Amino acid sequence: MTSAVTTGTSATSTPSARPGYGQLLRTPGALGFVLPGFAARLPFGMLTVSILLLVQHTTGSYGSAGIVTAVTGVSMAVFAPLMGKFTDRLGQSAVLVPAALTHTASVGALAALALLGAPLWALVLAAVPAGASVPQAGPMVRARWAAKLEGSPLLPTAAAFESVTDEFTFVIGPVLATFLCTQVHPSAGLITEATLTLAGGLVFAAQRATQPKPAGRPADGEKHTSALSFPGLRVLIVAFLGIGAVFGGMQVSLAAFSNEIGNPGANGLLYGVFAAGNMVAGIAMGAIAWKIGPRRRLILGYIGLTAAASVLWAANSAILLGALGLVVGLCIAPALITGYTMIEQLIPAASRTEAFTWLTGAVAFGQAVAVTVAGRLTDAHGSSYGFLVPMAATALALVTLLALRAKLAPKAPSRIVNASAPAAAPSAGPSTGSRNRVNERGMGHRVPLTVD
Secondary structure, eight states, X not given: OHHHHHHHHHHTSOOSSOOXXXXXXXXXXXXXXXXXXXXXXXXXXXXXXXXXXXXXXXXXXXXHHHHHHHHHHHHHHHHHHHHHHHHHHXXXXXXXXXXXXXXXXXXXXXXXHHHTTOOHHHHHHHHHHHHHTOOOHHHHHHHXXXXXXXXXXXXXXXXXXXXXXXXXXXXXXXXXXXXXXXXXXXXXXXHHHHHHHHHHHHHHHHOGGGOOOOOOSOOTTOOOOOGGGXXXXXXXXXXXXXXXXXXXXXXXXXXXXXXXXXXXTHHHHHHHHHHHHHHHHHHHHHHOOOSSXXXXXXXXXXXXXXXXXXXXXXXXXXHHXXXXXXXXXXXXXXXXXXXHHHHHHHSOGGGHXXXXXXHHHHHHHHHHHHHHHHHHHHHHHOHHHHTHHHHHHHHHHHHHXXXXXXXXXXXXXXXXXXXXXXXXXXXXXXXXXXXXXXXXXXXXXXXXXXXX
């Protein structure tokens, strides 16, 4: 045990510089799953805004479009953790291939129904399988990095790279979908989303050499620990619900604002400025070797996000709204990226794929609820009321973060314990290092610490 703890301590010492992205991508076999994995996960950022714009075009109502979009997001949020569990149990290809095929067919049916003028209830029913079958490519890519780089100093760089990629997906996907729906055809966003999901998903699933081995059923006497049983994840879920509300509220309110000023095409430009802020901050976040802890970074980033989101409603010109959107984008990245990175520290390896899907689902759910509420408010009162949704959601999430920040005390990834692991032998008593690690957790109960 002593040697294991020593190894864990040395592995977590703060380096003077983080290994670069170039070195990471030169890892043998990395590009083989990174590129198709990106193609398969980009649709996550395209789906809801594509549905929103298509249904709004065919029905003339942001409220109806918000309902269909919300059902899609809720369905995605509910089924994402379940898909993560099946992936851990059966393997990535066994889950990804049928999910990609089902999603493509479901999205095609939804688009056809919308263009044919189907009633709202039919669109809602079609939205359920479209959301439930969204492949969880992002968590699958993270799991491949973890399996390939276990014990490597490149693992933190991989976590940062994946967070930046997620950020890119969240901001570039809606921009691409908006351009396709407004400049090509109202259904072009959904058609492109389905095509990318199918092509990227099948190619990614074919890369079996880098696929983690499925865990199978737990061994006799071994109890699987759900990721949701860890309090730190539950706090992060609340934070990610707020982030999802920012994306959803911005999508609806920017589109409505552009229509109000008589320039629908400005929606893409305004969202592009918001995306630019996300990308600049995201790249910087992934490249910097931070000296402050992740919990403090998350809270500071969320304070900035809440402050920026709280003034969006007051914008009365495209220039001012673009400037405020840029600030909001700059503030989202620190919160989003740090939250994803903290999973490596708060959740044991056997439950991380499921944990990542919970956060992905939280973003989708927050986005869905925000689209629904903002759509109703926008239809009734105008775009300025739609911007109140991100303000309220981030404020509530920030209060939760501050109240429960002790649950987010970071721990070295190599010393995160599965709750089913036996306690260490007490004969020699707790070491000073053990006492320090318990104090670092900031929790009111003891959890045995072992090396993964």
